[in-house]
Amino acid sequence: MNAFSLRDGQLHVEALPLTEIAAQYGTPCYVYSRRAITEAWREFAQACAGRQVLICYALKANSNLAIIDLLAREQAGFDIVSAGELRRVIAAGGSASRIVFSGVGKSTQELREALLAGVRCFNVESGAELERLNRVAGEVGRRAPVSLRVNPDVDAGTHPYISTGLRENKFGISHDEALETYRRAASLPNLEVVGIDCHIGSQITSLAPFTAALDKVLELVDRLHEQGISLHHIDLGGGLGIRYDDEEPPSRAALIHAVFERLDAHPRAAQYEALFEFGRSIVGNAGALITRVEYLKQNGERHFAIVDAGMNDLMRPALYEAWHAVQPVTPRAGPPTQFDIVGPVCESGDWLARNRTLCLAEGDLLAVMSAGAYGMAMSSNYNTRPRPPEVLVDGSRAHLIRERETIESLFALERRLPD
């Protein structure tokens, strides 16, 4: 299902024309389809039906409270990477008992807060974190459920900045050191070893890296079993890619089936609960950034469409040279021109799309597609630009789920010098 479609010459999200959203909320503006998010989620959930599974939503892809709320109502678990994300889940009505806490640099205060909240599991990324967690758990009188994030040394075949499962990445504990670290974890009084975890990267578009990582994880699970360390769950992380351009990632169901085909062949399969941590795949294609053309200009041979959204609103092109489709909201007939779609920010890296053949005029609305994941979540106030509002559309109804920031709020925490 594509939530965005052209009807009567107008780009719609579900049943609502994007022109109406722009008229009501202004531009730039993030817009999401409730149905697209729910359907993506249910595709995972249905592929897992009847099994012992916790599918977590990785909040960092898009952490708006309404989206957390929507997924909490679907019985999602949540993968968090900070105390801030923990508080978002609680504020949105999610349950700490369905939260896994990932990340390489959890602070003492974050560990304490998550212990007191009663999170489901800490995905521990180093021996040093293990020792600290044991100490903090002792201080607060709780036993910390832990899983070690192992680095299976597989190449996810994705952009280097979003590849996390190689030996040289900062993430996880190397395969070679994992056994030793597990023995240490099992010996610490305030820890309870409950699982194993890996996450090899993001925007992965083939099954092979997932199954290769699972094989490596299962091999470790067996060696731990031989040593008397038995686990309750196996967490395979997230990372399933989406279609931005012409990628052909496996379907959500195909990934789940491939994982269970392998898991089911394991002699103790029935003993393990499977966990997943998907972000991009759930929200990526469900969102777009609506922006208006401010100016058209030509420098030498190059044509630029200067729009009112910039790299501060959608950072992925500047950060990863990521490709996003750009669709006119009301396509016009006429001779096309090759445009670079650029923002107003004072950086040459401030572009949203390059070499797009479009017919444009000043004032036209454009939709930057597939912006539901790592869009608003990575936005900033660079150039003292207020962040855009977020609107969640449900059929023909629009819900404002985050207001546009005011300029005053951007420096409200700042102080002038004393006289």
Ligand SMILES: *Cc1c(COP(=O)(O)O)cnc(C)c1O
């Ligand atoms: C970012 C992240 C995810 C989600 O990745 P997606 O590519 O958005 O599915 C899952 N687990 C961990 C540990 C992460 O850091």
